[in-house]
Amino acid sequence: MKKIFLIIISTILISLIGLGVIGYYVEKDEAAQAQKNKTEGTIVKEEDKEESKLYLDVDKLDINKIEGYTPAKSNEEGLVANMTLPYSIPNKNLDILSIGQYEGKFVEDGSDDKKDNVLAIVVKNTSDKTISSGEIKLRKIGTSKSIKFIFTNLKAGSSALVMESTGEVNFNGEDKYVYISSNVNTEDSTSLMEDKIEVTTKDKNITVKNLTNKNLNTVYVYYKIVTDGNCYLGGITYRAKFENVKGEKSVTADTLHFSNKNSEIIKIEQFSTK
Incomplete structure (x- = not known):
């Protein structure tokens, strides 16, 4: 009888211990899953943040916040480097808003070489169309050589800090400039091909x-760099190329210049559908 009693007691103790052990691991698994869910939630949130689209706000341009750029000061007559700013270029829907000095990566040739003092201007598209390509020429008074500023894919109302095209012309606060000429090509609209x-x-x-x-x-994806002050950095437009994008399939490109933090996709083009 005593033996039977001991067996019963032992069975009960083992059951209680077993329940305790099972209960411990259930709680631990739930806590781990809760932590996992919390972590996964954070990851998803970060991915959503990473994949959010960046758009330049054309109504919030602030030239004084453009990174690396120092606008030239006006003289007593209100002229900046001999120019009245903003300077509206006749019949081109273009304004030169500012002229000054840029220090930082020289982006216009894609090299990103470090420059300490490059002549630059802030150009605004005042039309309701995208400027697919444009060029402005200035001349420094006392010289005969023209200075070029080249830019592409400026959407309506947007502005760009455009560096002198070669990166070899330095800014000097004493220099004076005159406008020579400009060329502009526009397109009514650009497409992101969201249906395809x-x-x-x-x-x-x-x-x-x-x-x-x-x-x-x-498939070509075009994008521009957005700098502080709601302005495009450089006249340059970058392009990522995707080849052989098969039906209902995806292709990924690791780019040199794109970043979710400062890049805006401007347009997408597709060729040779078959």
């Missing part, structure tokens, strides 16, 4: 997904 292509981005990667069942031989 889905674009997602993360860090420096751009991924294009073909939403159709037809192969897209070549």
